[in-house]
Amino acid sequence: MDMMGLYVPTAYEGFGGGSLEFCLAIEQLSRICIGVSVSFAANALGAYPILLFGTDAQKQKYLPPIAQGQKYCAFGLTEANAGSDAGGIQTTAKLQGDRYILNGTKQWITNGGEADTYTIIAMSDKNKGARGASAFIVEKGFKGFSFGKKEKKLGIRCSTTRELVFQDCEVPKENILGREGLGFIVAMKTLDESRPGIGAQGVGLAQGALDEAVVYARTRHQFGKAIIANQAVQHMLADMATKTEAARVLVYTACRTLGAGEKEVSKISAMCKLFATDVAMEVTTNAVQILGGYGYMREYPVEKMMRDAKILQIYEGTNQIQRNVIGAALIKEYASMK
Numbered sequence: 573m574d575m576m577g578l579y580v581p582t583a584y585e586g587f588g589g590g591s592l593e594f595c596l597a598i599e600q601l602s603r604i605c606i607g608v609s610v611s612f613a614a615n616a617l618g619a620y621p622i623l624l625f626g627t628d629a630q631k632q633k634y635l636p637p638i639a640q641g642q643k644y645c646a647f648g649l650t651e652a653n654a655g656s657d658a659g660g661i662q663t664t665a666k667l668q669g670d671r672y673i674l675n676g677t678k679q680w681i682t683n684g685g686e687a688d689t690y691t692i693i694a695m696s697d698k699n700k701g702a703r704g705a706s707a708f709i710v711e712k713g714f715k716g717f718s719f720g721k722k723e724k725k726l727g728i729r730c731s732t733t734r735e736l737v738f739q740d741c742e743v744p745k746e747n748i749l750g751r752e753g754l755g756f757i758v759a760m761k762t763l764d765e766s767r768p769g770i771g772a773q774g775v776g777l778a779q780g781a782l783d784e785a786v787v788y789a790r791t792r793h794q795f796g797k798a799i800i801a802n803q804a805v806q807h808m809l810a811d812m813a814t815k816t817e818a819a820r821v822l823v824y825t826a827c828r829t830l831g832a833g834e835k836e837v838s839k840i841s842a843m844c845k846l847f848a849t850d851v852a853m854e855v856t857t858n859a860v861q862i863l864g865g866y867g868y869m870r871e872y873p874v875e876k877m878m879r880d881a882k883i884l885q886i887y888e889g890t891n892q893i894q895r896n897v898i899g900a901a902l903i904k905e906y907a908s909m910k
């Protein structure tokens with residue numbers, strides 16, 4: 573269906589779409605399964621650094637097989653002791669001759685082991701703090717690159733989450749993205765670009781749960797009438813539908829802002845991720861409530877939806893971190909106003 577190349581320019585054999593087309597696809601996949609949609613979305617998360625910071629030679633080499641769905645991608649930033657505080661990463665990259673030597677371990681990487689192409693953030697100069705990080709394209713099969721165990725999770729179980737292990741891993745010098753010291757900018761710009769996709773996951777999941785809840789409430793009878801005839805149930809559904817629609821509008825607005833090439837996108841990107849994923853958690857929880865005991869059982873999909881919703885508030889920056897991003901943007905915006 574050409575979906576893997578939706579956001580890749582036609583010059584690199586993609587479909588040439590933007591953030592909105594990409595998020596519409598994620599939204600539809602997410603109505604049914606967040607595990608599938610995150611496998612799709614994390615592919616783009618791994619490809620965005622190449623799209624945003626790659627040289628033409630890097631783009632020509634890596635993007636066409638990604639766009640054509642022949643190669644799969646992942647993004648490695650998080651480590652055991654560096655989650656929200658990404659500045660604390662310990663993986664190192666030392667230049668030796670014509671290659672960088674990477675050492676360290678990345679934790680909880682979506683598509684880890686399944687992907688062929690990885691964008692990895694590592695410290696090329698620890699003394700420079702955040703300015704000492706660099707981003708690299710690492711291929712599966714590079715000497716010294718291996719994978720840890722597949723994690724067992726509360727939800728999104730069809731999505732693989734693995735450790736990436738670098739033991740004197742040899743990466744050709746030309747696989748650096750941008751230049752040395754640009755690693756955190758690569759990571760932050762990538763997350764600005766990808767967070768609406770997580771928002772779209774929230775919108776799709778909330779819509780899927782709402783659909784299930786309305787259908788059930790129309791057919792389940794108690795006290796001689798359908799439970800949807802109770803105003804209390806209707807009001808729950810009304811709030812679920814309203815919040816889902818509001819989340820959708822915010823995600824599409826973020827996509828249009830990105831598509832317009834605006835420079836300051838961190839705030840709207842964080843806002844839509846925060847709002848839509850909190851809505852998804854609330855709506856899926858209420859869908860379970862509307863289905864009552866059946867909602868808690870595996871024979872209906874809403875218990876899975878509720879388990880899946882939780883991860884949306886955690887990955888690509890927890891919702892507390894999104895609030896920090898929004899707060900920081902507000903401080904900057906209002907600094908010039910006296």
Ligand SMILES: Cc1cc2nc3c(=O)[nH]c(=O)nc-3n(C[C@H](O)[C@H](O)[C@H](O)COP(=O)(O)OP(=O)(O)OC[C@H]3O[C@@H](n4cnc5c(N)ncnc54)[C@H](O)[C@@H]3O)c2cc1C
Pocket residue numbers: 614646647648649650654655656657679680681682683725733883886887888889890891892893896
């Ligand atoms: C299933 C899954 C898939 C993932 N996929 C990827 C991936 O593909 N690539 C990748 O690089 N990473 C990935 N991650 C990592 C994910 O992005 C991190 O888990 C997330 O950023 C949070 O980091 P942490 O888990 O270490 O939590 P911590 O940073 O330890 O935070 C713990 C709690 O403290 C709060 N907290 C921490 N600092 C602050 C603060 N300054 N202000 C307010 N509250 C704060 C957090 O909000 C959270 O509630 C994945 C994680 C999971 C679980």
